[in-house]
Amino acid sequence: MVSTTYEVRGMSCGHCAGSVVTEVGAIDGVTNVKVDLEGGRVTVTSDNPLDTETVRAAVDEAGYTLVDA
Template sequence: MVNTTYQVQGMTCGHCVSAVTAEVGGIAGVHDVQVDLATGRVTVDSDQPLDTEVVRAAVDEAGYNLVDA
């Protein structure tokens, strides 16, 4: 299991958290997504290391921006 933390910009409420959790949770191989609204930190458990561009696309799809590390 791989655990990766991303930084997401623009989430303002619980609905935003749900949208990001659902989109990122839909990526193949993702088992768990934890979002901290206050910090914008998104922690993802996955089978294999994830392609950052796939995560970025999911975050974009939800309507938010992945901040480059």
């Protein structure tokens, strides 16, 4: 298992978090998605390392922005 934390801009409520969890959770190999609204972070646990662009596309689909590290 691999756990990676990403900074996401634009999330402000439970609905926001739910949208991100749904989209990122649909990525192949993702086993858990945890959102920290106050910190603007999303922690993704997956079977293998994820391609950042795949995560970015899922976050974009949810309507938010993945911040470059």
